[in-house]
Amino acid sequence: MRLKLVSLLIVLSGLSACSTTEKPSNTAENQSGQANTALSQLTDAQSMYQAALNRQGADKIQLLYTARDAAITEQRWSLLETICFELESTPSVDQIQNKLYIALAQEKQGKSDRALEQLQLLESQLTLPEHKAWHQYLTARVYASQGMPKQAMPYYFAASTISNENNFTVADLNKDLWASLTQLSSYALERFNRGSVVQQGWVNLALYHQVYLGAPVELHQAMNNWMRRYPGHPAAEILPKKVTELVQVEPLNVNRLAVLIPLSGANERLGDALKAGVLAALDTHPLEQTLFIDESLSAAEISLKLSEFKADFVIGPLLKSNIEKLSTAQTLIDYPVMHLNSFEGERISQQHFFFALSPEHEIQQALERFLTAGYQKPMLLAPNNSNGQRLVEYFNQQWQRYSEVKPQVGFYAGKDDMPKTITGLLEVDQSKERIQVVKSLFKQEVESETRSRSDIDVIYILGDATETRLIKPYLDVNVSTFADRIPLYASSKSHSKQIDSTDKGDLEGLYFTELPWMLDGQIKQHNLRQQYERLWPENTDISQRLFAMAYDATSLLGDVKQLSMIQGKRFAGISGELSIETNGYVTRTLDWAQYKNKQIIAVELATEQPIPLFMQSATGINSAD
Missing domain, CATH: 1.25.40.650 (Serine Threonine Protein Phosphatase 5, Tetratricopeptide repeat)
Known part of the structure; x- marks a missing residue:
């Protein structure tokens, strides 16, 4: 790391040689000698900066230059920003170069909004190739830091092209460019x-x-x-x-697969679904041997079974408590593992991965859809329990990155509470009160119709299948008939193949995210769905989803190493389009579907990576289009 910082320092300092900066001149030999003696006694950026504040003229500038270089070497970005602000008051300093230093310091501190603002102000003032290349590179880093590699790439490419054509290097450019490119x-x-x-x-x-x-x-x-x-x-x-x-x-050469799932107790039914998914995948990806182990066994018992079996790969456990148990005991540290849930603890090995049917994936996908479609004021309806509150909080946190408008939120305690929650949010109750006041002023009958608020432009339902079927009719009757219909969206929790087999009519028009496995005609493995329906026609929705997850966890064994190295690589699974993040977590992109004419149809809904709020005022944003 120190060598990289030295390289950064050399290149940034090299900007001075190519610029029109006036170097501080010595006014007298004795002053120079005193300055050099004092400088030799200063050992770090902070002491150099403090000493500079007590100097005047050329001595002060020289000390600030040295302190600035030292701050980069020491990675003291806050101090670097402070030093650069001090240099801004000095006319002889190359202000373009100095502002690039400020943007660098701000970006390194995570102040992406300030860094981007600084870079925007500089854009029209750039003349030197070195300045232009660094400007493009730092702009790219801002976008990359926000998880926007596609938007960062044009700036990275520009920096690489400028530096190559002018025969100089920009420290860390190639490394950072490649990191974003492979996403x-x-x-x-x-x-x-x-x-x-x-x-x-x-x-x-x-x-x-x-x-x-x-x-x-x-x-x-x-x-x-x-x-x-x-x-x-x-x-x-x-x-x-x-x-x-x-x-x-x-690719991993897996011949002996161990699968840790619940094989006894209250969760045995979930284990049966997972086992069926693994075995179904092994029909098309056969291995030499597969061993199913009850994850409820002690860590020592599991360790012995894995050792005797000589497993090449482990799938599971499912329950978070058992993941924690085996993580604490480091039972799986020497095996590549695909856990079947998320884990709040520390990832103990780079070859450990986490595959969960996380509702947060769907919320992020819905949020990106809303922003792409131009919706500005969403309304969320969720059950008033820990899960509902957690998902609403997650939506709000993510939404605030992209919009200043606060979503409207309604929590309902149960069936009886839903009408009050909905009419209150839509302000229908206030409309009814106004109607009663008007009617009281006239003796004859007054024709009237309630009005709902018109600023809500999309509604997102986070309830389960039963709750969604109760909420939808309330929304239908409480939105003004003369107003535009508010688009309704929901997560996969709203969809139940069991309930839908007899009732789809109440959900007309509703969009929802769902696993391809749960939608007719959305998977290539048509025979697999037919076999499943023949063997388990009455299986619950959760069993079907766990089957799909286990099927994919087994099917992607040969790709897991590549998926973990290339963030841009995708695996088309029956539980969604899968990728693996740098932290080892499998992320899913689900299909979109809609209830229409008492049928469920797959739909294509445009979804783009949203632009963070502080970037939305940026002009001249490059794209690949």
């Missing part, structure tokens, strides 16, 4: 495959990375072809190491 899907990469030769070189390298990872011979040949096609490309700095790493990445 993109192959579709997004193809859309970037144009522009400068430098940009195309980066994109094609990432495409080879995705296509041939896990195939050492083909990958090595592809890399050789790339080097012949793009001689002198800036990626050559990281390529030798990357080629070695990538060629060594082969």
Whole structure:
């Protein structure tokens, strides 16, 4: 890390040599000698900065320069920002360079909004290639820090192209560019495959990375072809190491699979569903041996069984308490593991992964849909319990990143509480009170119709299937008949194959997210659904969803290593489109469906990565389109 910081310091300091900065001149030899003696006694950025505050003229500027360099080396970003603000009051300082330092310090501190504002103000003042390259690089880092690699890439490409054409380097640019590039899907990469030769070189390298990872011979040949096609490309700095790493990445060779699931007790039924999913996947991906172990056994008993079996991979456990038990005992530390739930504790191994049917995935997907569609004031309806409150809080936290408008929230305690909650949120009760006042003023009959509030533009229901079927009619009768219908959305909890087999009419128009497995005609494995219906026609919704999760957890064993290395890589599963984040968590993108004409139909709803609130005023945002 220290070598990287030194490199950063050298490049940033090099901006001064290319700029028109006037170097502080010595006014007298004795002053210079005194300054040098004092400087030699200062050992860190803070002491240099404090000493500079007591100096005047050239001595002060020189000490501030030295303190600024030291602050970068020491990674003291708050101090760097303070030093740069002090230098802003000095006319002889290269203010463009100094403001780039300020943006760097702010970005490193997580002050992305201030960094972006600083960079926007600089944009029209840039003339030197070094300044332009650093401006583009720092802008890219701001977008990347917000989880927006697609938006960051045009700035990264511009910085790489400028620095390459002008024969200088920008510290950490290649590393950061590659980190964001490998988060993109192959579709997004193809859309970037144009522009400068430098940009195309980066994109094609990432495409080879995705296509041939896990195939050492083909990958090595592809890399050789790339080097012949793009001689002198800036990626050559990281390529030798990357080629070695990538060629060594082969799919996991799993012959002996151990599966930890509930095989006894209150959760045995859930274990049966998981076991069925594993066995169904093994029909098309056969292994030498599979061992099912009851996860309720002690850590010592499980450890002995795994050791005797010589497992290559472990799937499970399902229950969080058992994940914690085995994590504390470090029972699974030497095995690659796909846990079947999330875990609040520390990830004890880089080869441990977590696959959960998390409702937060669906909330994030719905939120992104609302923002893409231009909805500005959502209303949430949720049960007044710990789960409902947790999901509403998660939605609110994420929504506030992108909008200043606060969502309306209604919690209902039960069936009897729903009408009051809905009429209160829609302000229908106030409309009824106004009607009663008007009627009291006239003796004859007054024709009237209640009005609901018109500012709510989308409603998101977070209830289960039974609750959603009670809520929907209340919404239908309480929204003004002469007003535009408010779009209704829900999560997969609202959908039940069991209930839908006899009743779909009450949910007309409702959009919801769902596992492809739970929607007719949405999976390629048609025979699998037919076999399932024949064997378990009465299975519950939760059993079906656990079946799909276990099926996917087993099916992606050969891809788990590549998925964990390439964030842009996706696995088309029956539980959703799957990817693995750097923290080892499997994330899901579900299908959209709608109730229409007493049928459930799959629909395509446009969803884009939203732009954080502080970036929305940015002008000239680049895109791949």
